Amino acid sequence: GGGAPKNNAPVRFLALLSKASSKQFLSPKASFTLAEVLTTLGIIGIVAAMTLPALIQKYQKQETSARLKKFYTTMNQAIMMSEIDNGDMRYWDFDTTGYSVDGQKDHARVSELCENFFNRYLKKYLKYYSYEKGLNTSDENGATVFTTNRIIFYDGTIAYLNAGSCYDLLFDTNGDRKPNQNGRDRFTLYLCPYGQKNKLNPNEKVTTAASPGGNDRNGAYNLCKKSAYYCARLLQIDNWEFKSDYPWW
Secondary structure, X not given: OOOOOOOXXXXXXXXXXXXXXHHHHHOHHHOOOHHHHHXXXXXXXXXXXXXXXXXXXXXXXXXHHHHHHHHHHHHHHHHHHHHHHHOOHHHOOOOOOOEOOOOOEOHHHHHHHHHHHHHHHHHHHOOOOEEEXXXXXXXXXXXXXXXXXXXXXXXXXXXXXXXXOOEEEEEEOOOOOOOOOEOOOEEEEEEOOOOHHHOOOOOOOOEEOOOOOOOOHHHHHHHHHHOHHHHHHHXXXXXXXXXXXXXXO
């Protein structure tokens, strides 16, 4: 009929879709106007626009959580297997002296240390796609750019290996894809022969960074809010799951 569409147009349209047979759907009695169709589709679009971002973020959190759990378990198992051949990890060669005589970080030396450590203690016990050695390169302005040694796994995740005070593992849950941001898709774990007091479990081989007071959830949560570097500890306490109060950086 003519005139403005009635307010119950969306209800009529959805009812017709669910209840009418094909014959009834095409009958004049069950017909609906173009305005009613457009109104209904507009409502559906608005609802989708409101809910889709939340659904995407929920999926991202679930995927990130699953990959973190897998990496943490994989690394702990690899180190335990390595200990059978190489002895207790506490007595491994954690040579992290990657500094030149002037006190500046020697990236070439760091890259060499990481490669030696990987080849000796990890390579045989990990299933991975490739290992890339860190290199010194120059950007378009002639400045030196250092790329960190990295382990690329078959699922596309990447672990960047760096020799600092211990051997750090910056785990990227989605590889080279963005956002490449700490606390969202990048999380810091480390291998260390000492620092037992900072471990949640004295028997764990790979642990997460924490300052004093960060071994309970409240402390870890406060640290994570201040710096995304500590967010892996909060996730570890929460069994690598993103709780509703997680600071989604």
